[in-house]
Amino acid sequence: MKEKSKQSFHYENESGKVKITEYAIFPGIWLAYKEAHIHYFENRSGFPDTLLEITHCKEGRLEYEGVEQFFYLGKGDVAIHCSSYDKAVMHCPTGEYQGISMILSRLVDTFFSRISLDYAATSKVP
Numbered sequence: 001m002k003e004k005s006k007q008s009f010h011y012e013n014e015s016g017k018v019k020i021t022e023y024a025i026f027p028g029i030w031l032a033y034k035e036a037h038i039h040y041f042e043n044r045s046g047f048p049d050t051l052l053e054i055t056h057c058k059e060g061r062l063e064y065e066g067v068e069q070f071f072y073l074g075k076g077d078v079a080i081h082c083s084s085y086d087k088a089v090m091h092c093p094t095g096e097y098q099g100i101s102m103i104l105s106r107l108v109d110t111f112f113s114r115i116s117l118d119y120a121a122t123s124k125v126p
Helices: 106-113
Strands: 006-013 016-026 029-037 040-042 051-065 070-074 078-083 089-091 097-104
Touching: 006 040, 070 078
Parallel strands: none
Antiparallel strands: 006 016, 016 029, 029 097, 040 089, 051 070, 051 078, 051 089, 051 097
């Protein structure tokens, strides 16, 4: 993996610290690992706005407060949502959160919309 494909962000406020490590996997596809010892932070990263995100909570608790959506994640939970990174606030009521997200550009949506799968045929595979 090229060094340019990895970025780390560190945030700190009066409630604690958070480190976000982002990896560019392919154009329009990223992985982000978040390790937070904080009660809240604004999610500012290098991602473009309006993305599809699949988030898994490994430890702790995360409350996502976006412009048009709000959800909670506890240990082992997964969420699929559209992100607006410049407007989201993350709350960690326990003061701890570890999780990983796969972030997909809307351009990836266009690519996958052109793929046709025959689910009936795949269900017959032993």
